[in-house]
Amino acid sequence: MHPVCIVMIEDDEGHARLIERNIRRAGVNNEIVPFRDGTSALTYLFGPDGSGEVSRRRHLLILLDLNLPDMTGIDILEKVKANAHTKRSPVIVLTTTDDAREIQRCYDLGANVYVTKPVNYEGFAHAIRQLGLFFSVMQIPETP
Amino acid sequence: MSSPGFNPALVALSVMIAMFAAYTALDLASRVRGGTDRFGHRWLWIIGAAVTMGGGIWSMHFVGMLAVETGMPAAYDPWLTALSFLIAVGVTGAGFAWVGRTAAGAGAVLVAGPLTGLGIALMHYTGMAAMRMSGGIVYDPVLVVVSVFIAILAATAALWLAFRHNSVAEKVAAAVVMGLAVAGMHYTGMAAATFPAGDGGMLHEQAHSLGPSLAHAAAFGTTAPLYLAFAVAGATFLTLFVGMLAIAVDQSRIQGELAASEARFKAAIEAVSGVLWTNDAEGRMVGPQPGWAAITGQTPAEYQGFGWAEAVHPDDAAPSIAAWNETVASRKTFVFEHRVRAKEGGYRHYAIRAVPVLNEDGTIREWVGVHTDITAQREAEAELRESNEEIQRYAYIVSHDLRAPLVNIMGFTSELAETRVELRGVLAGNPQADRIDAEMGEALDFIGAAVTRMETLIAAILKLSREGRRRFEPEPLAMTALIRRLADATRHQAGSQNAVVTVAPDLPEIVADRLAVEQIFGNLLDNALKYLDGERPGRVTVTAEVAGAGRVRFAVSDNGRGIPPKDHVRVFELFRRSGTQDRPGEGIGLAHVKALVRALGGRIDLDSEPGRGSTFTVTLPRGPSMEREAPAPLSIAAE
Incomplete structure (x- = not known):
């Protein structure tokens, strides 16, 4: 079994910290690679040449916020699902937006799960912990 | 028996009288349709035309008779002569009146033409009967019939020409045809008549006693007809001249009106x-x-x-x-x-x-x-639309961006609560422990309550801004059925407060977005039931009336506690409420209703008196967009 790497693209440091804490509390010990903007996340995912070769044979799970300072999460989602090397990696959209059209658009573009961050912390923490449990049973394919 | 000869000069004069009279009469008569503004005005033209035409026919006939050289003296019965004049005037007047009716169609000349033709013939034969001749007159029936037909055909043609066309040339043509109708009839009628020789001259004394002037004139013999003919012709031309003068005056009046109307038209365009x-x-x-x-x-x-x-x-x-x-x-x-x-x-x-x-x-x-x-108007509208869209985008972005820090505040507050539990263990036994724990608890509770409140407000702004962005899908809505369904949904609420909701059975159908309309009236009904006056049984009624072009005004009235005048504007503002705050609510409903009503192109008004009740009127367009107006062609008479 290959170790799964969790790529967390989240511009709000507080959110990132809360997400990480709760994932850990669920007993998930996988490596979490955080990014606070879209550009650096894209470089990590597709390499400096943008080909996606760097993600070959990686096992990635992507946690994606939609409101980023330099681009929208939807741009990243589109690129991930269009690239041969990353398209099979699960993408979990985790954002404050609960707009029906936005949710629909994310699923249309190939998002695997869409989770709205509840303001209520109990709900938030619970959702993340459930997500963590979900990760532990989830089969992540190797990127081709 | 004698065959009459004709004086050519007098025959020519008679034909000229007929044509001239016809021209004047037709011109007068054609003004009937232009002068319909006043009843009397219209009849004045008809009477003028009738007198001119009838008089013309009569003078033509009389001069024509004087042109006859029978070689026999003749006298005229004045009563029958006068009657023949009245017949000519009356019948031509009737013809003109018929064809000059405002509602007269193309078929009107088929009635008026024969009428006028018969009038000419009747006048002629009455005039003939007025002649007192020793031998009497014998008529050829075939020629009599022919003469009547000539009169009818030519008169019909003349009226048709006169009322169909405008130009002077056509009027002259009509007058020539009409003049020929009169003269043709007359001389055909004369050809039909033969004068058998009597027992030697007219009854001098009798004629003299019956008609002083005419008989007297006739008694002067061969010189008398000429003298008489010129007198009659002169009088006729004088009458016709007066008629022409009236026409000229009327013409200048019409042209004056035309100029004024043109000037008014130009001014209107500028205005x-x-x-x-x-x-x-x-x-x-x-x-x-x-x-x-x-x-x-x-x-x-x-x-x-x-x-x-x-x-x-x-x-x-x-x-x-x-x-x-x-x-x-x-x-x-x-x-x-x-x-x-x-x-x-x-x-x-x-x-x-x-x-x-x-x-x-x-x-x-x-x-x-x-x-x-309308460039300025369109530009202003575009600007307004842009700024509206900007406000909506703004509200949307702000509400999202406000939410993100809230997640942190709430999250880390909860983390602090966890830490507080740990701290409790660490500080165990310390004399300050209880105080520190209580203070931390209070602070955490306040932060929690404030965040919850903030979250509600942001959710409300988000909802409103989304409502503005939603694309409406107009569909026909049977409003009575729709509002009854909404009222049924509130039955439990109404029943618990002993209130009755009445929906008028005749609410009109409108075309609008169903969800929006349901939210508007659902909110208004809910509010009406929420703020009833406990002192009396609640009555809520929904009615509607047509409000001007393509709009319907719905009214939701209650007999509840009412809203003081100072709050009539405020209640429509977001997060604002009025009166005793004893009912749950965020102050969102009416702001939401107002946004929806405006998005549908309508308006909402409030009429309320504290202690009596409130009426919310919602004016909505009947259809989703402005319908093209019904045709209203402008009719201008050809004259």
């Missing part, structure tokens, strides 16, 4: 800041169009025919031509908007309205249209 143009019945621009040339800079050669479309914005040209062709085919009022290239460059927005001008027979003579410059 509406529009540009006037005319098209022919098929929609082609013909003739000079100074207004159109002034705004577009097109030369007459450029805008002729359908060349005007070249100046219309390329995106608007095809729809404009399609809409225009459809309007021309259906003869409706043309209401449209498009951009037109301005002489000084660029395009300007114009609202167009054009109406067909109809001929008397209902065919389109031309189109008269006005282009009104």
Whole structure:
């Protein structure tokens, strides 16, 4: 079994910290690679040449916020699902937006799960912990 | 028996009298239709025409009789002579009145023509009967019938000509035909008559005693007819001259009115800041169009025919031509908007309205249209729309961005709560421990409550801004059924407060977005039931009335606690409430209702008195967009 790497693209440091804490509390010990903007996340995912070769044979799970300072999460989602090397990696959209059209658009573009961050912390923490449990049973394919 | 000869000079004079009289009478009679503004005015023209025509016929006849050289003295019965005059006037008057009716169609001359023809014939034979001749008169029945037919045919033709056409040449032609009708009838009638020789001359004394002037004149022998003929002709021409004078006066009045109406028309065009143009019945621009040339800079050669479309914005040209062709085919009022290239460059927005001008027979003579410059209005609207959209985007972004820090506040507050539990263990035994724990607890509770409240407010703003972005899907809504369903949904709430909701059975159907309308009236019913006065049983009624062009005013009335005047505007504001705060709510409902009503193109008003109740009136358009107006063609008489 290959170790799964969790790529967390989240511009709000507080959110990132809360997400990480709760994932850990669920007993998930996988490596979490955080990014606070879209550009650096894209470089990590597709390499400096943008080909996606760097993600070959990686096992990635992507946690994606939609409101980023330099681009929208939807741009990243589109690129991930269009690239041969990353398209099979699960993408979990985790954002404050609960707009029906936005949710629909994310699923249309190939998002695997869409989770709205509840303001209520109990709900938030619970959702993340459930997500963590979900990760532990989830089969992540190797990127081709 | 003698065969009569004719004095050629007097025959010519008689024919001239007939034609001249016919011209004057037809001209007078054709003014009948123009003078319908006053009842008396109209009849004055008919009487004038009848007297002129009847008098003309009568004088023609009389002069014609004097032209006869029977070689025998003749006398006239004055009563029958007068009767023949009255017949001529009366019958021609009836003919003119019939054909001059405002509602007269093309078939009217078929009644008036024979009537006038018969009148001419009747006058002639009455006049003949008035002659007292020693031998009496014998008629050839065939020629009599022929003479009557000539009178009918020619009179019909003359009336048809006189009322159909306008030009002087055509009126002259009509007058010649009418004059020939009268004279032709007369001389055919004379040809039908033979005068058998009597026992030697007229009854001198009897004639003299019966008709002093005429009989006396006749008694002067061969010189008398000439003298008498000129006298009658002179009097006739004098009458006709007076008639012509009346025509001239009327003509100048009409021209004065025409000039005034033209000046008024020009002033009206200036007053509406529009540009006037005319098209022919098929929609082609013909003739000079100074207004159109002034705004577009097109030369007459450029805008002729359908060349005007070249100046219309390329995106608007095809729809404009399609809409225009459809309007021309259906003869409706043309209401449209498009951009037109301005002489000084660029395009300007114009609202167009054009109406067909109809001929008397209902065919389109031309189109008269006005282009009104609405560029400033359109630009202001676009600006308003943009700023509205900006506010909505702003609200949306702000509400999202406010939410993100809230997640942190709430999250880390909860983390602190966890830490507090840990701290409790660490501080165990410390004398300050309880105080520190209590203070931390209080702070954490306040933060939690504030965040919850903040979250509710943000959710409300988000909801409102989303409502503004939602695309409405208009559909026909049977309002009675729709509001009854909403009322049924509140039955439990109403029942627990002993309240009754009555929905009028005759609410009109409107075309609008179902969800929006349900939210509007659902909120209003809910509010009405929420703020009832506990002192009396609740009564909530929903009624509707038509409110002007294409709008319906719905009223939701209650007998609840009412809203004080100072709050009538405030209650529609977000997060604002009125009166005793003893009911749950966030102050969102009415703000939401107002946003929805405005998005549907309507308005909401409040009429309320504390302690009596409130009435919310919602005025909504009947349809989703402005309907094209019903055709209202402008009819202008051909005169």
